[in-house]
Amino acid sequence: MKNSAKIFQREGIVVQGEQAMRALGKELAGNLEAGDVLGLVGELGAGKTRLVQGILEGLGCQQVGTSPTFSIVHEHTDGSLPVAHFDLYRLKQPDEALQIGWDEYLTSGMVLLVEWADRFGGELLPEETVWVHIERVGETTRRVWIKATALR
Numbered sequence: 427m428k429n430s431a432k433i434f435q436r437e438g439i440v441v442q443g444e445q446a447m448r449a450l451g452k453e454l455a456g457n458l459e460a461g462d463v464l465g466l467v468g469e470l471g472a473g474k475t476r477l478v479q480g481i482l483e484g485l486g487c488q489q490v491g492t493s494p495t496f497s498i499v500h501e502h503t504d505g506s507l508p509v510a511h512f513d514l515y516r517l518k519q520p521d522e523a524l525q526i527g528w529d530e531y532l533t534s535g536m537v538l539l540v541e542w543a544d545r546f547g548g549e550l551l552p553e554e555t556v557w558v559h560i561e562r563v564g565e566t567t568r569r570v571w572i573k574a575t576a577l578r
């Protein structure tokens with residue numbers, strides 16, 4: 427991840443409206459590199475998918491869909507970096523992630539964007555995950571914290 431110290435250590439950015447959330451996603455997209463893992467955390471409707479849509483747009487992907495709620499993972503390979511977008515919400519146990527090829531994704535070099543990454547205490551996510559916490563503070567106001575545990 428480029429400029430990780432600058433871009434990926436952010437405390438309580440106020441994001442007003444969903445367009446601003448998409449714009450933040452686009453900004454993050456410009457700093458992603460192959461193999462980066464973003465763990466997205468926040469309650470239902472926090473804006474995790476909006477942020478992902480911004481990232482996908484920023485990477486030039488054409489299909490910027492919704493949460494991959496029914497399929498757990500959606501791949502986007504038409505942008506400047508290949509992306510796998512996960513939603514772990516419906517997993518009942520960590521084994522189910524293994525069944526969809528989680529381990530292979532981790533070493534695939536794809537950018538992994540993972541909604542509900544804190545499922546199972548975050549145990550599925552690698553140490554170098556960049557954690558993105560989104561807090562809903564009002565109808566259209568969100569606060570976002572970005573923390574990279576292991577900076578390159």
Ligand SMILES: Nc1ncnc2c1ncn2[C@@H]1O[C@H](COP(=O)(O)OP(=O)(O)OP(=O)(O)O)[C@@H](O)[C@H]1O
Nearest residue numbers: 441442443444447470471472473474475476493566
């Ligand atoms: N500042 C904001 N940022 C993001 N979304 C916002 C904002 N203000 C309002 N919204 C609305 O909040 C909702 C966020 O939905 P979104 O699907 O992105 O949430 P999510 O965190 O992915 O939820 P889920 O856990 O169900 O997947 C949308 O309806 C969006 O229009």
Ligand SMILES: [Mg+2]
Nearest residue numbers: 474475493541
């Ligand atoms: Mg979602």
